[in-house]
Amino acid sequence: MSDGKYTTEFLLDLYRRMLTIRRFEExxxxxxxxxxxxGTIHQCQGQEACAVGVCAALEKDDVxxxxxxxxxxxxxxxxxxxxxxxxxxxxxxxxxKGKGGSMHMGDMSxxxxxxxxxxxxxxxxxxxxxxxxxxxxxxxxxxxxxGDGAVNEGIFHEALNMAAMWTLPVVFVVENNLYGASxxxxxxVRTKTIAERAAIYKFPGVTVDxxxxxxxxxxMRVAVQRAxxxxxxxxxxxxxxxxxxxxxRDPALYQPEDERKKALASxxxxxxxxxxxxxxFSTQQRLDNISKAVDTEIEDAVTAAMSAxxxxxxxxxxxxFVETS
Amino acid sequence: xxxSLLMKKLSIVEALREGIRQEMIRDERxxxxxxxxxxxxxxxxxxxVTLGMEEEFxxxxxxxxxxxxxxxxxxxxxxxxGMRPIADVQYSDFLFCAMDQVANNxxxxxxxxxxxxxMPVVLRAPVGVTGRGAQHSQCxxxxxxxxxxxxxxxxxxxxxxxxxxxxxxxxxxxVLICEHKLLYGSKGARKESGAVDASSxxxxxxxxxxxxxxxIRREGKDVTIVATLLMMHxxxxxxxxxxxxxxxxxxxxxxxxxxxxxxxxxxxVGKTGRVxxxxxxxxxxxxxxxxxxxxxxxxxxxxxxxIKRIAAPNTPAPFSPPMEKFYIPQVDxxxxxxxxxxxx
Numbered sequence: 001m002s003d004g005k006y007t008t009e010f011l012l013d014l015y016r017r018m019l020t021i022r023r024f025e026e027x028x029x030x031x032x033x034x035x036x037x038x039g040t041i042h043q044c045q046g047q048e049a050c051a052v053g054v055c056a057a058l059e060k061d062d063v064x065x066x067x068x069x070x071x072x073x074x075x076x077x078x079x080x081x082x083x084x085x086x087x088x089x090x091x092x093x094x095x096x097k098g099k100g101g102s103m104h105m106g107d108m109s110x111x112x113x114x115x116x117x118x119x120x121x122x123x124x125x126x127x128x129x130x131x132x133x134x135x136x137x138x139x140x141x142x143x144x145x146x147g148d149g150a151v152n153e154g155i156f157h158e159a160l161n162m163a164a165m166w167t168l169p170v171v172f173v174v175e176n177n178l179y180g181a182s183x184x185x186x187x188x189v190r191t192k193t194i195a196e197r198a199a200i201y202k203f204p205g206v207t208v209d210x211x212x213x214x215x216x217x218x219x220m221r222v223a224v225q226r227a228x229x230x231x232x233x234x235x236x237x238x239x240x241x242x243x244x245x246x247x248x249r250d251p252a253l254y255q256p257e258d259e260r261k262k263a264l265a266s267x268x269x270x271x272x273x274x275x276x277x278x279x280x281f282s283t284q285q286r287l288d289n290i291s292k293a294v295d296t297e298i299e300d301a302v303t304a305a306m307s308a309x310x311x312x313x314x315x316x317x318x319x320x321f322v323e324t325s
Numbered sequence: 326x327x328x329s330l331l332m333k334k335l336s337i338v339e340a341l342r343e344g345i346r347q348e349m350i351r352d353e354r355x356x357x358x359x360x361x362x363x364x365x366x367x368x369x370x371x372x373x374v375t376l377g378m379e380e381e382f383x384x385x386x387x388x389x390x391x392x393x394x395x396x397x398x399x400x401x402x403x404x405x406x407g408m409r410p411i412a413d414v415q416y417s418d419f420l421f422c423a424m425d426q427v428a429n430n431x432x433x434x435x436x437x438x439x440x441x442x443x444m445p446v447v448l449r450a451p452v453g454v455t456g457r458g459a460q461h462s463q464c465x466x467x468x469x470x471x472x473x474x475x476x477x478x479x480x481x482x483x484x485x486x487x488x489x490x491x492x493x494x495x496x497x498x499x500v501l502i503c504e505h506k507l508l509y510g511s512k513g514a515r516k517e518s519g520a521v522d523a524s525s526x527x528x529x530x531x532x533x534x535x536x537x538x539x540x541i542r543r544e545g546k547d548v549t550i551v552a553t554l555l556m557m558h559x560x561x562x563x564x565x566x567x568x569x570x571x572x573x574x575x576x577x578x579x580x581x582x583x584x585x586x587x588x589x590x591x592x593x594v595g596k597t598g599r600v601x602x603x604x605x606x607x608x609x610x611x612x613x614x615x616x617x618x619x620x621x622x623x624x625x626x627x628x629x630x631x632i633k634r635i636a637a638p639n640t641p642a643p644f645s646p647p648m649e650k651f652y653i654p655q656v657d658x659x660x661x662x663x664x665x666x667x668x669x
Contacts (some may be wrong), residue, residue, distance in 0.1 A: 096437060096441070100438065123398070125401050125402035125430060132406035132407065154394065158392035161395070162390065165390065319442065
């Protein structure tokens with residue numbers, strides 16, 4: 001990991017964000033398995049450094065598109081635990097007034113386009129946002145988060161090719177957690193990396209340790225700078241691991257025991273704690289304080305979400321069109 | 326509407342071209358995105374609608390690769406950031422390549438967001454069974470009826486095409502405009518055999534045509550015929566034949582399928598008691614099915630005869646001209662259906 005060039009404040013902010021995502025996901029998993037929370041969930045425990053490292057390199061008015069596994073991206077881009085927890089409970093106080101749910105979380109005011117839960121479906125949407133920035137002369141950047149599964153959808157090719165053709169300010173971020181649902185990526189992709197696919201579009205493709213938030217941040221900074229300065233897209237492949245199931249109640253028995261053990265040993269939060277101690281950026285006490293604050297924020301959000309009123313059922317009929325005539 | 330002295334006769338293609346031009350001048354957020362729409366010396370899209378426009382708007386006529394999902398996905402993302410894209414496919418059949426972007430993203434994102442965003446996308450799609458076999462001849466307008474979140478317009482005249490285009494571009498919701506190949510009035514190499522004149526006198530003013538407002542093309546007291554696009558023109562011909570037999574048909578052109586002008590249709594049925602629906606797409610689950618079901622549910626007491634649906638059969642469109650002619654509802658089919666319901 002790099003040192004010397006970051007302020008303690010910046011590093012602890014990364015830590016707090018990663019921890020928020022982890023604790024949010026763990027709390028949600030519990031609420032879900034207890035049968036308290038409705039719906040289905042796709043979680044990102046173990047992939048926190050990807051979301052946090054990427055979003056740390058973005059400005060507030062840059063935008064992201066996300067996937068069926070969006071909680072980490074949303075939190076990293078600045079959405080609140082409160083609006084997200086309420087959405088998971090299907091309450092009107094949620095970020096989408098209960099109409100979106102886990103897989104469609106978003107908040108345009110934070111630069112989060114409601115998540116798109118069809119694998120690969122968000123890739124051209126990020127491209128289109130970047131196209132709008134270019135056409136209107138805005139120096140903003142769009143990011144498409146996707147999993148390794150998305151790169152085998154046809155739309156991946158269409159969207160990357162068009163972004164290359166128009167030299168758009170977009171970064172395609174592939175979180176390679178080694179599995180598309182239960183299928184190992186090595187079984188369905190012949191190339192050694194996913195990043196090397198960028199070569200056919202003539203823009204950079206980079207593979208980075210996705211469990212190191214600073215490595216992600218640095219690679220993303222380069223990609224964002226390039227995009228903002230008119231240099232066009234980058235394909236960023238972040239190597240990571242999902243230390244939970246694909247979706248609710250998936251015990252992930254397809255993940256070999258030794259692979260899982262290794263992944264747990266290199267999961268991003270424990271690693272980053274070690275880095276913070278070794279570099280004397282923090283004390284245990286300070287991290288404990290962050291931990292307590294995070295837990296409080298989450299508990300408050302759970303309480304608020306559970307006590308928020310249920311939506312009026314007939315509100316299901318609203319919000320389809322702006323102009324109803 | 327007060328008729329202007331400065332009328333000019335335009336085909337649908339010319340009216341759409343003029344409308345898109347004017348909207349791009351009026352609002353710099355409007356841009357066009359599609360295949361073969363902006364190649365100097367090219368076609369101006371498959372049916373010449375955008376011919377030559379790349380000279381006037383070099384930055385905003387975005388000629389794409391053959392990537393339909395990409396076109397509509399990019400239009401979706403650009404609309405979310407405040408642009409107003411006009412996205413087109415060469416043939417409506419190609420929309421199926423973009424189905425995820427159209428049905429899951431463009432149609433649903435506003436609803437999924439709890440109404441917190443807008444999706445001002447215009448989707449232009451040429452329809453019509455026109456001698457090209459099953460994959461370039463579909464009338465997809467009814468296919469999209471059960472996709473909540475899309476408005477669907479079917480302009481049958483140049484006047485309506487221009488007015489609906491303006492409405493669609495200025496609308497904050499996605500509008501799918503189904504344009505009929507035989508009504509376009511395309512010229513030169515893109516001229517269609519069997520074309521029907523749908524040109525109109527276009528007033529030199531900024532008029533719009535609202536969605537969800539039908540127009541009564543011909544008033545009558547005996548039977549109501551509901552039809553859009555080419556079938557509206559055929560229904561008008563049928564009404565002339567019927568008039569000679571002493572049957573006075575009312576022809577209603579809904580102009581948009583979503584929203585749908587139930588009020589005008591029900592008022593007409595209240596007068597005639599008889600309904601024929603005519604459509605060029607397969608009968609199953611079509612607009613005729615929707616009209617018949619709704620009238621049965623909400624206005625059965627108005628009916629004095631069974632509702633008749635004239636539609637294409639539930640097969641793909643055949644290529645061979647005699648089979649194709651059999652497949653598409655003809656004036657004779659409409660006339661016969663009216664005679665049948667007049668027997669009640």
